[in-house]
Amino acid sequence: MLIPPLLRESPRFRRFWLGQTVSFVGDQVSLIALPLVAVLVLDATAAQMGYLVAAALTPNLLFSLPAGAWADRRARKRQTMIATDVGRALILGSIPVAYAFDALTFPHMLIVAFLIGTLTVLFHVSYSAFYPALVPRDRLVEGGSIMHGSRALSYVVGPSVGGLLVQAISAPVTLVLDACSYIVSALFLKTVDVEEPAAEAPGDGHVVAGVRWVFGSPIIRAALGATATINFFNFVFAALFILYATTELDVAPGTLGLVLGAAAVGGILGAVVTSRVTRWIGVGPAFALGCVLFPAPLLLVPLAQGRELVILTCLFLAEFGAGLGLMMLDISAGAIAAAVVPARLRSRVSGAYMVVNYGVRPLGALVGGALGSWIGLRETLWFATAGALLGVLWLLPSPILGLRELPEPEAALG
Secondary structure (H helix, E strand, C coil): CCCCHHHHHCHHHHHHHHHHHHHHHHHHHHHHHHHHHHHHHCCCCHHHHHHHHHHHHHHHHHHHHHHHHHHHCCCCHHHHHHHHHHHHHHHHHHHHHHHHCCCCCHHHHHHHHHHHHHHHHHHHHHHHHHHHHHCCHHHHHHHHHHHHHHHHHHHHHHHHHHHHHHHHHCHHHHHHHHHHHHHHHHHHHCCCCCCCCCCCCCCCCCCCHHHHHHHHCHHHHHHHHHHHHHHHHHHHHHHHHHHHHHHHCCCCHHHHHHHHHHHCHHHHHHHHHHHHHHHHHCHHHHHHHHHHHCCHHHHHHHHCCCCHHHHHHHHHHHHHHHHHHHHHHHHHHHHHHHHHCCHHHHHHHHHHHHHHHCCHHHHHHHHHHHHHHHCCHHHHHHHHHHHHHHHHHHHCCCHHHHCCCCCCCCCCCC
C-alpha cells in the first residue's frame, strides 16, 4: 500500500502527523506572505529585510538554553506545545488586524516576528523530547521521512497558495491562514497522549548540561558544526532571496509562489528516497550527501539572467535540488540525534544545539542585509551559496562518515 506502515499502525502518530502537516502548510504560506508584507505594504529596504529575519531568529540565540532546561524540568511537553501553538496564532493574527485599521508598521512586524520566534523555540525544545516518546527507536528514520515528507509537500502547496492569495487578497490578510493552522495543530496535539519522559529536578549545571554534552559528543559536535555553517550562509541568502527575485528579476509574487511550490517536489522526492539512501550508503554518509546537495543547487539563483523562461527555470531547478538535499540532511540528522541523545537530556541538548545552529541564523540575516546594501544583491547571493558548501568539511574528521546504522545512545557526557 502507498500509506506508510507507521501511519497505518499508530493512530496517535497519525493524529500528530495530521496536525503538524496542516501547520507546515500554514508556515509556508507565511514564509512567502510575511516578507511580502514588508516589501509590498511597507516598502522595506534590503537592510530592513535583514532586520525582519533577524528578529524572528534572535530568540534562538537568547532563549534556547533556558527553554531547554525549563522543558526538561516539565513532564508535560505536549501541553507546552499546545500553548505555544495558541500563542503564535494570536500574535500572528495581530498583523491582519493592524492592516485592516491602517495601523501596520515595521516595528510592529519586528515585535511579532520576535514573539513568534520565542514561542517557536519553546515548541521545538519540547518537540525534541516528545517525538522520540511517540515513535519507537527502530522506526525513527521512517517517522522522520513521513514528517519531512509532509514538510516537503507543504513546500509545494504553501508558496503556491500563498503567492496567489497575496495577489488576490493582500499579503497581511493571507497570514490569517497560518494563524488558523496553529489552532488546528493545537487541536490535534490535544488528542495525542503518550508516556513522556519523566521530568528532571534542577541541580547544579542543569542549564548548561546540554552544552557540555553536545561539545563532548564527537557525533553531535560535528553535526552541529556542519549544520550551523550551512545555516549561517543559507540565511545570508534567505534574507535577500524574495527581494532579489521580485525587484532584480521582476518575478511577480504569484509566479514566484507557483515556481517555488512546483520546485518543492524535490523535497518530496528527498523524503521518499532518504530511507533507501540510508540503507544503501549508511545514515552518516547520507547526512554528508545532504550537506552538499542542499546548498549546491542554489548557485543557479545568482546565475539566473536573461529571458523570463530562463530565469524561472533556474529558480525552479535551484529550489528542486535544494529541497531534495534539505530533506536528506534533515531526516538523517534528526534520526541520528534522536538515537544518540539520552532521554533525560533531550530538551537541553536540543536547546544547546539550537542556540548555535539557529543562533547563527539572525547573524546570517543581518550579514545578508548589510552585504546586500554594500556590494549588491546578486553578489551577496554568490557569497552565500559558495560559503554554505563549506559546512560538509566539519564531517571529514568525525565518526559520522562511518555510521552505517543509527548509533546507540551515548553516555551523559554533560
